[in-house]
Amino acid sequence: MTSNPARSHGRIFSSLDRFRIEIPSWGFANTGTRFGKFIQPAAATSIEEKFSDAGQVQALTGICPTIALHALWDFPNAIESVPEVLRLADRYGVRPGAINPNLFQDQIYKYGSFGNPDEHGRDAALQHSRLSVQVAKQLRSRDISFWFADGSNYPGTANIRTRKHLFEEYLKRVHDELDADQRMLVEYKPFEPAFYHTDIADWGMALLLARAAGSRAKVLVDTGHHYSCQNIEQIVAWLLSEDMLGGFHFNDRRYADDDLTLGSIDPYQVFRIFHEILFFEWEKGTRADIAYMIDQSHNLKGKIEAMIQTVTVAQELFSKAALVDYDVLTTAQDSCDLVRAEGCLQDAFATDVRPVIREWRTSKGLPADPLQAFRNSGYLERISVERASRNASSVSSYA
Numbered sequence: 156m157t158s159n160p161a162r163s164h165g166r167i168f169s170s171l172d173r174f175r176i177e178i179p180s181w182g183f184a185n186t187g188t189r190f191g192k193f194i195q196p197a198a199a200t201s202i203e204e205k206f207s208d209a210g211q212v213q214a215l216t217g218i219c220p221t222i223a224l225h226a227l228w229d230f231p232n233a234i235e236s237v238p239e240v241l242r243l244a245d246r247y248g249v250r251p252g253a254i255n256p257n258l259f260q261d262q263i264y265k266y267g268s269f270g271n272p273d274e275h276g277r278d279a280a281l282q283h284s285r286l287s288v289q290v291a292k293q294l295r296s297r298d299i300s301f302w303f304a305d306g307s308n309y310p311g312t313a314n315i316r317t318r319k320h321l322f323e324e325y326l327k328r329v330h331d332e333l334d335a336d337q338r339m340l341v342e343y344k345p346f347e348p349a350f351y352h353t354d355i356a357d358w359g360m361a362l363l364l365a366r367a368a369g370s371r372a373k374v375l376v377d378t379g380h381h382y383s384c385q386n387i388e389q390i391v392a393w394l395l396s397e398d399m400l401g402g403f404h405f406n407d408r409r410y411a412d413d414d415l416t417l418g419s420i421d422p423y424q425v426f427r428i429f430h431e432i433l434f435f436e437w438e439k440g441t442r443a444d445i446a447y448m449i450d451q452s453h454n455l456k457g458k459i460e461a462m463i464q465t466v467t468v469a470q471e472l473f474s475k476a477a478l479v480d481y482d483v484l485t486t487a488q489d490s491c492d493l494v495r496a497e498g499c500l501q502d503a504f505a506t507d508v509r510p511v512i513r514e515w516r517t518s519k520g521l522p523a524d525p526l527q528a529f530r531n532s533g534y535l536e537r538i539s540v541e542r543a544s545r546n547a548s549s550v551s552s553y554a
């Protein structure tokens with residue numbers, strides 16, 4: 156890291172000035188495991204409440220100006236919902252972010268969406284994807300973010316190559332609908348819900364399919380969508396090198412796709428990912444066009460508190476990564492001075508950036524401690540009363 160305190164201070168400030176992270180609408184609603192949901196009285200029960208909660212996070216942190224929206228859960232009436240969403244964006248001070256189509260929940264997707272052997276399933280997926288692109292255009296959202304549950308559960312039950320070709324064809328058809336300034340993000344995941352083969356199982360498959368779809372398709376890395384021992388920062392470095400890294404879904408996990416809050420289990424991994432991005436930008440002298448997004452669902456932590464906690468941790472890890480001294484690092488790498496090279500990362504990671512972050516927040520007119528400010532605000536108590544009966548009545552629908 157840089158040993159000059161004034162230089163460190165400047166680096167932290169400039170990294171915070173540029174760092175923005177998108178929060179997911181579904182992170183404010185009641186979600187859970189496949190075994191059940193534990194209902195929180197303050198959880199958002201409508202799109203308006205999701206915008207209201209996101210507005211709180213933005214007002215207190217200042218770095219979450221957009222909210223990712225889910226085509227099915229947030230737009231029950233598709234295009235007709237657009238004016239209402241724009242009104243809510245104005246009212247609560249957060250813009251619509253990435254649009255996430257839902258190609259896994261309807262009965263027609265039992266055997267897949269774009270990979271479905273039945274043309275009706277594929278057509279339903281195509282129609283919904285096109286609608287999502289239209290919604291994104293009207294909301295002036297740049298990214299349409301695709302995750303597919305497609306795959307199979309038993310050997311021999313699916314033609315893996317045929318499904319690959321179908322994905323190439325249908326992703327290209329959706330890509331053809333994009334405006335010049337829109338992007339398609341292709342997410343991957345090794346398993347779950349498919350337990351034998353998943354059609355887009357890793358970054359290489361997502362990369363090939365994105366290339367086949369067209370020039371505005373990029374890969375989306377969800378940190379939870381890897382095997383436990385995988386080196387995610389290496390994947391990030393390779394995608395950066397190929398100009399194919401479009402965005403992130405940040406979360407943390409101990410075992411599989413646990414969707415825990417960011418940095419709760421392995422903050423050094425998130426730091427290493429940020430380091431690869433900032434190191435790339437330093438080498439190239441240009442900013443990587445990456446959408447930083449959160450994709451986590453807290454079953455037990457309070458929704459808004461957990462979101463503020465994650466945003467705060469992301470901010471800390473990003474500014475720690477900005478402290479790596481690249482001149483020292485590259486010299487050490489070139490001369491195979493291993494301990495010195497590794498020490499560049501370790502020193503930056505060990506730096507307590509929190510006092511400077513508090514200073515930065517104050518300089519922006521933000522509360523120095525967003526979590527404490529939220530706890531003092533009375534917002535949680537108010538919405539707990541307002542929403543309690545709606546949330547309580549939702550329990551029966553899951554019984």
Ligand SMILES: [Mn+2]
Binds near residue numbers: 302377404450
């Ligand atoms: Mn995700």
